[in-house]
Amino acid sequence: MSETKLISRPRRNRKNAGIRSLVQETTLLPSDLILPLFVMEGKNQKVAIKSMPGVERLSRDHIVKVAKEAYRLGIPGIALFPVIDDKKKDKRASESKNKKGLLQNTIRDLKNAIPELVVISDVAMDPYSTDGHDGLVEKGQIVNDASLPILAAMAIAQAEAGADIVAPSDMMDGRVGYIRACLDEAGYESVSILSYAAKYASSFYGPFREALDSAPRSGDKKTYQMDPANSREALREVALDIEEGADIVMVKPAGAYLDIIQLVRANFEIPVAAYQVSGEYSMIHAAAQKGWIDGERAMSESLLSIKRAGADMILTYFALTMARKLSKD
Numbered sequence: 332m333s334e335t336k337l338i339s340r341p342r343r344n345r346k347n348a349g350i351r352s353l354v355q356e357t358t359l360l361p362s363d364l365i366l367p368l369f370v371m372e373g374k375n376q377k378v379a380i381k382s383m384p385g386v387e388r389l390s391r392d393h394i395v396k397v398a399k400e401a402y403r404l405g406i407p408g409i410a411l412f413p414v415i416d417d418k419k420k421d422k423r424a425s426e427s428k429n430k431k432g433l434l435q436n437t438i439r440d441l442k443n444a445i446p447e448l449v450v451i452s453d454v455a456m457d458p459y460s461t462d463g464h465d466g467l468v469e470k471g472q473i474v475n476d477a478s479l480p481i482l483a484a485m486a487i488a489q490a491e492a493g494a495d496i497v498a499p500s501d502m503m504d505g506r507v508g509y510i511r512a513c514l515d516e517a518g519y520e521s522v523s524i525l526s527y528a529a530k531y532a533s534s535f536y537g538p539f540r541e542a543l544d545s546a547p548r549s550g551d552k553k554t555y556q557m558d559p560a561n562s563r564e565a566l567r568e569v570a571l572d573i574e575e576g577a578d579i580v581m582v583k584p585a586g587a588y589l590d591i592i593q594l595v596r597a598n599f600e601i602p603v604a605a606y607q608v609s610g611e612y613s614m615i616h617a618a619a620q621k622g623w624i625d626g627e628r629a630m631s632e633s634l635l636s637i638k639r640a641g642a643d644m645i646l647t648y649f650a651l652t653m654a655r656k657l658s659k660d
């Protein structure tokens with residue numbers, strides 16, 4: 332008789348790969364992923380983004396090619412962000428409502444080439460604004476209510492071009508309701524709203540701002556994006572966006588905010604998206620480049636963890652690499 336009488340031996344469920352796969356609770360699929368893409372003017376253009384290895388600004392022709400590849404790999408949707416020439420920027424982000432603007436043209440290209448692909452377009456002033464803020468700046472303040480018509484006009488231009496989902500990332504109060512009402516009035520009641528509901532004022536957006544050249548020209552975004560210290564406030568933001576008509580709510584960033592994803596998942600029935608942002612992507616790449624971590628495993632683990640926390644869908648710059656890996660596994 333042995334001395335130890337262990338009744339429970341959790342290791343039994345880990346003893347070989349077959350058993351491990353049978354007891355696996357969370358499975359990541361290409362259909363969980365959304366690929367963010369940066370579109371720029373011109374033809375046959377690809378410009379590397381230094382702080383995001385493997386990610387490039389692409390002209391429209393290349394965007395269509397990459398989106399086709401994503402769709403072929405089972406990625407259902409892409410999220411589009413425009414790189415706007417400095418000379419087209421102004422205080423009121425006027426270029427954002429141009430029917431023939433870069434983003435709108437790209438949406439049309441994509442819907443013509445791959446009608447089934449879900450096209451998500453970003454609604455915020457920063458890529459178009461000389462101030463680099465998501466709302467209108469007056470006397471050094473980011474003004475809320477005066478920003479709403481600008482955001483709504485942007486959303487309508489995107490809906491008109493064929494966007495399936497508009498995604499306000501600006502964090503102005505009341506913008507989901509305002510945009511919903513304007514979309515409906517213009518006849519776009521079937522266009523969905525994915526709201527960046529709990530978006531934190533995060534250091535992890537650094538590389539993205541390089542990608543779009545959209546960093547605030549003065550000040551920071553703390554009067555509209557959330558304080559990383561707060562979680563109850565996230566529930567309030569999400570509740571408001573749902574009341575105002577959001578179809579999907581997002582938590583952003585993802586990796587350092589898994590508790591927020593879990594909270595939102597537990598408290599609401601609505602689908603939850605999470606954005607693994609540029610800094611999260613770049614950190615994994617940087618450490619892998621130095622040989623300090625296994626980049627591919629860190630990618631899989633970080634995305635699986637975001638899904639485990641409760642995200643129904645994940646925006647990630649790893650989408651293509653991850654989907655390729657999943658189709659090989």
Ligand code: PBG
Binds near residue numbers: 456538
């Ligand atoms: C701004 C916007 C940002 C991101 C998406 N939309 C940056 C910001 O708020 O300054 C960040 C995405 C990323 O870092 O990958 N409207």
